[in-house]
Amino acid sequence: MGIKVNLDEMLHQRRMTLTELSGRVGISLTNLSILKNGRSKGIRFSTLSSICSELDCEPGDILARDHSSLEGED
Structure with missing residues (x-):
């Protein structure tokens, strides 16, 4: 069992781009993209x-x- 990241869906619902979120929270676009x-x-x-x-x-x-996802999978 893994973790699913729903950041893309939340951004879509809020009509916000990843670039805009990056500027607002002070996290690099690269790191947010990796998370997303x-x-x-x-x-x-x-x-x-x-x-x-x-x-x-x-x-x-x-x-x-x-x-x-399968258990024990990384």
């Missing part, structure tokens, strides 16, 4: 909090368990 594409190994709570503040959402709106 599910290639990130982790996220700081402060970063998650900043993203949630700008998108007016909860952490669970961005991160969810992915039941479709």
Whole structure:
């Protein structure tokens, strides 16, 4: 079981670009892109909090368990 990142969906709902979010939260576009594409190994709570503040959402709106991935898979 893995973690699914729903950042793309939240950005679409808020009609915001990744570039705009990057400028608002002070996180590089590269790092946000890595997170959005599910290639990130982790996220700081402060970063998650900043993203949630700008998108007016909860952490669970961005991160969810992915039941479709196989257990033990990295």
